[in-house]
Amino acid sequence: MSVFGLKDLGTKIAITALGFSLIPLIALGVTMYSMFSSTYHSKVQANIATLAENKRQGIDLFLREQVSQLRTLAYSHTIEDLSSPETLENILTTMQLSSKTFIDLGLINEEGVHVSYSGPYNLSQANYKNETWFNQVMVRKIYVSDVFEGFRGFPHMIIAVTKQEKGRVWILRATIDSDIFDSLVRWLQLGDLGDAYLVNRAGELQTRPRFGNKSREIYASFLGGNFSGAKIKEFEDGNKKIFVGGIWLEEKDWLLVIEEDMRGELKPLFKTQAATWGVMGSGVAIIIIGTLMITRMIVSQQERTSRQQAQLNEELIQSSKMAALGKLAAGVAHEVNNPLAVIREKAGWMRDLLEEEDVKASPNFQEFEDAVNKIEQHVERAGNVVHRMLGFARRMEPVCNDLFINDVIKQTAAFLDNEVKFRNIEMVWKLAPDLPTIQSDASQIQQVILNLFNNAIDAIGRNGHITVTTGVDAASKMLSIVIRDDGPGMDKEVQGRIFDPFFTTKKVGEGTGLGLSISYSIISKLGGSIRFESEVGKGTEFTILLPVKHHE
Ligand SMILES: Nc1ncnc2c1ncn2[C@@H]1O[C@H](COP(=O)(O)OP(=O)(O)OP(=O)(O)O)[C@@H](O)[C@H]1O
Ligand SMILES: [Mg+2]
Incomplete structure (x- = not known):
């Protein structure tokens, strides 16, 4: 999947997850708050109504008592x-x-x-x-x-x-x-900001309110008609909101007005509101952070998987190429080997014939001899290729022994001592001294390393350096062998093909193009991996990773 595809996937997962978790949360929060709010409102109103009723009874009783006291006085x-x-x-x-x-x-x-x-x-x-x-x-x-x-x-x-x-x-x-009388009416205020007072039918104040002048608007709407019980209204006075309760006295045509500042009364509601917002806010934040984290995890997991997938695909292609080559090589080798044997035998016979007197006397003797030499030389070369192809086709199962990789490399390099000296190439050794022994097939590893050395020497031509580094790879904990040269490097096109069988840039007769493909299949069989980096004009570096434990 492309990086854009993954980003899209991430956005989709995030949006879906957020949608599914946030919408119910917000809906729940809003429903709970509005239910609580309406219940609370009606409860506050009911409270004020009860208070108004009780207070009215108190004032009526007071008036009745005063009248009866006076009447008792008059008659006694x-x-x-x-x-x-x-x-x-x-x-x-x-x-x-x-x-x-x-x-x-x-x-x-x-x-x-x-x-x-x-x-x-x-x-x-x-x-x-x-x-x-x-x-x-x-x-x-x-x-x-x-x-x-x-x-x-x-x-x-x-x-x-x-x-x-x-x-x-x-x-x-x-x-x-x-x-x-004033204090009787005012007594039992509701809260810090509450008030209670009496007005007559004409709207004139009959007791002094607690907080000075009252705007007539507040109680005017109650004065119009008679009603029994308490009536509650919500009222906005300037920038504050108040509950206003009105109830008519029984003893006198007076209206008892009770005011309650909503800020005081609704404090618990505001607290609940703040708590609801707080819980919802932190819930939303947690959900968003969680979703983003999970999305990121999924996307990066997916990225890793697709990278691995791509690598696997590449390996699969490579190994199917190998398999095809194997079959082809077996067939070709078999078909070519027999005629080669016949040619070799006939060439030997011709050489024997050349030894005879009359042939030696022939004026064309020299040409015959050259021709036989060429035939033998080319049969030899063809035989070599066929031999390598056969070896590739019926690759033997690796024979694993305990081995010190540094020793294997040194021994391999020894084969090339003369060549290296002759070409004025310096070998730079950076071998880690205390590497663990590994269980592997020494001769197959030698074959791989020999090919890498040969490639490096061929690339450098004359005057250069080959640096060999061994160690333990930090990430994979595998043994690593790095062979680096300061040759001409490879361009992208060559880089894409070097593991292909028969791909070579060398002159006909100088390279078969099998070296790296064989190396690749050997290292894979041994449970390791081979990769390279190359830059034109700077050089090439091959890295081989081998398992420290025996590869089953
Ligand atoms: N160190 C290197 N520097 C530059 N090019 C390289 C290097 N190693 C390999 N190559 C390129 O990769 C090609 C393939 O290498 P490979 O070892 O498979 O075959 P070859 O060396 O050409 O033939 P053979 O190994 O059979 O003799 C080489 O022809 C060369 O172009
Ligand atoms: Mg080679």
Whole structure:
């Protein structure tokens, strides 16, 4: 597979794996978050509704209590008692001992005149005849006012009840401490930023909210109609979001408004959100890193496999060439050997004949002798080729013995001593001293090394160096023999063919082109490998790797 193909494969694997793992993760995260969010929202709303309901009951109860306290007062005392400022004063002081809710008390007659008054304000002669509340209490008998300023120029609220005695109607009136009422309403705020207050039907504030002025918008939408129970709305006020709960009181036409800042209430939700994002983010990161790592692993594994595959293919081609050659060689050798034997025999006979007197006397004797010499010489050469081909065809199984590779190489080089000297070639030895012995076939290895030396000598021609290095190959842990020459090197075309049988660049008669193909098959049989590097103008280096252990 090409490198591009592998890159494509990598991208496809990565995209598929990421798709299959990220989509469900994100879907799960989003679903869980939205489910949690809606559940949480409704829970918060339900909480606020319950709170509003409870608070409303508390305020209603308070108002009811104040009214009934005032009514009890009115009916447990005679008008004569109540008309006396001293008695009224006594009653107020006694009441204030247990609760400071009532600030003052006053008795008013049918004409709206304050008959008696006890309290901090100077209201003893005030006339309420024309006040709305006065007329309302006369009609309804019980009255709880809105907060208003009245004669005092100060916001306050009053409650009033009527009492009939001796055919006349009297009104007992009390002022409620608005601070106490305010704090009653404000008490039980929801959170740090929550608020609670009352507004009347006209939208006027009846208690002081915790955080100053309120924008009417917040509660205006509740004022339109009557509804029972609490209503919750979500509201945006400037840059903050709030929950607003509204509920109408039973005792008075007032709306209790409860505000809760969502930032406070939704903190757990935001925390969950952050945690969800965190878990999802790290999940996504882990998945991406994992996927990329696995993809890279798969791709590089695949690359290795295709490289090995390519190498295997090459080896397969090489060995099939060898097999074909083997068959051919066996046939050719057999067919050529017999006629060669006949020619050799006949040439011998001709030589014998040349010894005879009358032939020697022939004027053509010299030519006959030259011809016979040539025939013998060429039969010899042909015989050699056939011999090599036969040897190649029926390669003998290697005979393995313990051997020191350095010794084998030295012995082989010794054959070539004269040749090397004659051509002024220097042998450079870099043999590792403590190499392990190996189990291999010495004569076959010699054949290979001899061919490599011969090739190097032939390549150099005259004046050069052959460097022989032995050692243990770091990567494969095999024994390595490197033979390097500084000859002319080979171009790419030659490089591609040197292991082909009968490929030679040498003159006819000087090389058969079998040397390297035979070497290749010998080394493969011994369980090793042979490779080379060559550069035109610089030289050539052959490397043989042999297994240290005996090759089974
Ligand atoms: N060290 C080398 N430097 C340059 N070319 C080389 C070298 N070794 C081999 N060759 C090239 O490879 C060819 C094939 O080599 P190979 O040993 O198979 O056959 P040969 O040497 O030509 O013939 P033979 O080995 O049968 O005498 C050579 O003809 C030569 O062109
Ligand atoms: Mg050769």
